[in-house]
Amino acid sequence: MADCLFCRIAAGEIPCKKVYEDEQMLAFHDIHPQRPVHFLIIPKPHLSSLYDAGSEHEALLGRMMAKAGELARAEGLDDGFRTIVNTGRIGGQEVYHLHLHILGGPEPVGPMTQKR
Ligand code: AMP
Ligand code: ZN
Numbered sequence: 001m002a003d004c005l006f007c008r009i010a011a012g013e014i015p016c017k018k019v020y021e022d023e024q025m026l027a028f029h030d031i032h033p034q035r036p037v038h039f040l041i042i043p044k045p046h047l048s049s050l051y052d053a054g055s056e057h058e059a060l061l062g063r064m065m066a067k068a069g070e071l072a073r074a075e076g077l078d079d080g081f082r083t084i085v086n087t088g089r090i091g092g093q094e095v096y097h098l099h100l101h102i103l104g105g106p107e108p109v110g111p112m113t114q115k116r
């Protein structure tokens with residue numbers, strides 16, 4: 001996906017503050033952090049959103065989830081963190097290449113969604 005921002009980051013065409021990389025996934029700091037620590041974990045192959053995930057993605061998505069705790073600890077989040085996957089318009093997704101947000105810091109992240 002030549003015009004996908006996160007594909008271009010995964011390909012090294014656009015720089016990022018890298019947290020972790022292997023053959024299948026990349027983790028990098030969010031450019032507009034919402035908490036003192038805020039990074040994203042993305043699959044290297046393009047996958048637009050959870051709507052497009054199927055059984056063929058189980059291993060990859062499982063690996064991303066299974067890596068989250070280790071990466072969070074390595075970034076200093078040793079007392080918990082928030083994991084978010086936004087999907088589609090209602091979910092507030094801005095970049096249509098699936099990503100896990102990992103957020104944390106010294107203070108609790110707060111309510112799971114905004115109260116209204
Ligand atoms: P979402 O709203 O779940 O699609 O989240 C997209 C996230 O990508 C936002 O938190 C943005 O701040 C972040 N973002 C956008 N462009 C970049 C970039 N070039 N490098 C790192 N993070 C980015
Ligand atoms: Zn992509």
